[in-house]
Amino acid sequence: MRLRDLLEAVGYTCLQGDIDTEIHGISQDNRKVEPGNLFICIAGSRFDTHELTMEIAARGAAAFVAERPVEAPSGTAVVLVESCRAAMARIYAAFYGYPARGMKLVGITGTKGKTTTAQMIVSVLKAGGLKVGSIGTNGTDYDGKHIENGNTTPDSYEIQRHLRGMADAGCQAVVLEVSSQAEKMHRVDGLEFDYSIFTNISPGDHVSPTEHKDFAEYMECKSMLFDHSKVAFVNRDDENWEKIVEGRSCRAFTYGCSPEADYRAEILEKAQVHGLPGLRLVTSGQDSGEYLVNMPGLFNGYNALAAVCIGRAFGISQEKMQEALCRLYIPARLEMVYVSDKLSVCVDSAHSGYSMQHLIEALREYHPKRVIVIFGCGGNRSRDRRFDMGEVCGNLADFSIVTTEHNRFETFESIVRDIREGLGRTKGSYMVIEDRAAAIRYAIERAQDGDMIAVTGLGHDKHQAISGKNVPFDDVAFARATLKEFGYLQ
């Protein structure tokens, strides 16, 4: 491809070389450059490849896209753009032949509920006979393929590659979780979403030295999705719903329990579904129907209502939506690994005070004798989460076991110090067991009749990130093995 063609959706100035240079592949990583590549320089927080252009040229790069003038051999094209990350999203879209264009895109943003809502939407669309791809925290899935994602919303070059794969596999729709960080980092730039969802926003999450500087920036980045969405469905019961879509270019509809919502949850209540705690959702307004949802927790009623909005937008029949919503399986989202009168064990991904509170409230619906939570907090992320989680668990759980989560590059001690501070604001009892396996084993071994154990934080992850290494660990598998060991499971 010619450089000019790759840049057709990008504003640029050519500083040197030939804009018609033939390009063979693209790279943004100096370790992976190949002869004939276009190299996109990124000024990251740890690495700035603008500094390495001579070395990268020596490895055969044919052209550079940069945010400031860079050194390059004469004859090597150098193109100046305002934002390399923004340009990268558009360059890769061109490189892969604009794969999104033939598919309907659904984007989901919000502090909590993105993965659950996305998976509910996938189930609804599939029940309606559509071939669907999805990209989010639990990975990228299409056509029977599953690829792990490093981030909830991967980088633009990965998104565009996955979209190409999905388009080639005949997908008609793609459901994408769009984090605020993704908007900040231009990972979804150039994509036009047919429909998008706002689930909710809460402070005390994603504000940290590596994420957003304050709540205002967090909210601004969340709102950005609605400038490249045609139609938005917004949770009207969230106090910030108006600010999220104010001045944005999309057409907005609302959902929620509010009588003014366009898609109303007229009744949202607990119900037994297939003999287990779930929900009954009766809608009015733009949809009027009755749905049973096989997940407890009223917040999941909101997630299901959002899925109904999308189902209707796609013209999926109510019968198909009903079928989908009562047979959901979403890994590590209130996943009941074991339920009995003696003991129940659930694995969930709650890793903030906000989601922990909702989780514990949902688990109370099983009427356990005690709720025991096993949790930790991520290192190199918002410290507020640690105080909040400690406080919420101290107030709402009957017993907490604090353990490791993704420590990343922090020490366990520094994370636990903050969690202890939160717990210390309450009268809650707790203990600390650093080793996650030992913590789960301890809880199961000493469980009393009627206990509910919730293992939270890692969710579907199959590893713990500790000091730059991914140490294998799978909450569901370990809980199952331990339940077998103590005779609960065969």
Ligand SMILES: CC(=O)N[C@H]1[C@@H](OP(=O)(O)OP(=O)(O)OC[C@H]2O[C@@H](n3ccc(=O)[nH]c3=O)[C@H](O)[C@@H]2O)O[C@H](CO)[C@@H](O)[C@@H]1O[C@H](C)C(=O)N[C@@H](C)C(=O)N[C@H](CCC(=O)O)C(=O)O
């Ligand atoms: C804070 C943040 O978002 N950081 C992202 C950012 O990292 P960075 O600025 O430090 O980049 P960097 O490592 O300095 O690299 C800069 C450039 O140098 C290149 N490089 C790097 C190393 C090298 O040896 N050679 C080289 O050429 C890289 O390919 C890159 O092009 O750019 C990287 C690549 O573009 C991202 O992978 C990285 O996400 C990190 C891993 C991350 O943890 N992000 C979190 C905060 C995140 O995005 N979370 C959201 C929120 C999810 C939710 O709602 O829960 C998510 O979507 O996951």
Ligand SMILES: Nc1ncnc2c1ncn2[C@@H]1O[C@H](COP(=O)(O)OP(=O)(O)OP(=O)(O)O)[C@@H](O)[C@H]1O
């Ligand atoms: N709508 C909601 N409101 C509040 N809490 C929710 C909601 N949906 C899910 N949760 C809780 O938050 C946890 C994470 O849910 P989910 O993975 O769907 O959200 P997410 O936005 O993808 O999260 P994250 O950004 O942290 O990965 C769940 O395990 C559940 O405990």
